[in-house]
Amino acid sequence: MHNQNKTNIAILLCLFTGLRVGELCGLKWEDIDFDNAVLYVKRTVQRVSKNGKSQVIIGTPKSKTSVRTVPIPTFVLDILKNYRSCGDFYIITGKSKPTEPRTMQNRFKSILKLCGIRNVNFHLLRHTYATVCIEKGFDPKTLSELLGHADAAITLNRYCHPSMQIKKDYVSRLSLTA
Numbered sequence: 001m002h003n004q005n006k007t008n009i010a011i012l013l014c015l016f017t018g019l020r021v022g023e024l025c026g027l028k029w030e031d032i033d034f035d036n037a038v039l040y041v042k043r044t045v046q047r048v049s050k051n052g053k054s055q056v057i058i059g060t061p062k063s064k065t066s067v068r069t070v071p072i073p074t075f076v077l078d079i080l081k082n083y084r085s086c087g088d089f090y091i092i093t094g095k096s097k098p099t100e101p102r103t104m105q106n107r108f109k110s111i112l113k114l115c116g117i118r119n120v121n122f123h124l125l126r127h128t129y130a131t132v133c134i135e136k137g138f139d140p141k142t143l144s145e146l147l148g149h150a151d152a153a154i155t156l157n158r159y160c161h162p163s164m165q166i167k168k169d170y171v172s173r174l175s176l177t178a
Contacts, residue, residue: 007107009079010092011125017070018129018147021101021122022046026058030087037077038069041148045098056100066148130159135166 014024017039026043033040044061047054061067072080085094092099105122112119126147133143140152149155 004079004082006083006092006094007104007111009083010104011108011111012076012079013072013091014122014125015129016073016076018126018133019070020044020062020066020126020148021104023061023066025090025092025099025101025104027091028087029085029089029091032072032080032084032091034077034081034084037072037074039072041066041068041070045101047100047102056098058098061148063148063150065145065150068145068148070146127159130155134159135163 010024013019013027014021019027019041022044023041025045027039027041031040031042032038041061043058044066045056045058047056080091083091085091089095090098092104101122108122109119130143130147133146134140138146140156144150144152144155147155147159
């Protein structure tokens with residue numbers, strides 16, 4: 001991977017693990033198990049409004065099923081190994097303070113603009129991960145657990161939209177000559 005920096009690696013990590021932006025921002029080096037090629041989603045970062053003021057809070061993930069273990073593809077793990085840092089530091093900042101989700105989204109939009117790619121929301125990385133997983137034959141229950149959803153119906157209804165090519169491939173299986 002060319003042009004490796006923490007932001008680009010963070011984007012790559014989301015694209016290949018399906019993390020939510022808040023989960024990514026809450027990810028610390030101690031949450032990555034390099035020996036078993038997994039990461040542990042234990043916290044999330046979000047900006048909330050309270051009494052007319054906004055503040056960044058670090059809390060537990062969205063639901064009980066959002067606390068999860070996610071396998072990391074080998075090539076992504078290899079890239080992470082080159083940037084490994086102290087366990088108590090956040091991956092994106094390399095410090096004891098996390099990046100705000102809004103900051104990560106702004107960085108993502110800057111990269112899209114620099115590359116001449118249309119402006120999309122950071123959450124599209126999660127959507128892309130889910131769609132590619134379905135295209136690669138992941139069963140809905142496994143994908144639902146990887147994404148931290150309570151059940152597979154949420155995953156299928158929210159993220160999985162089959163392409164016309166997939167529909168044609170399935171229908172071709174109905175051929176009488178097969």
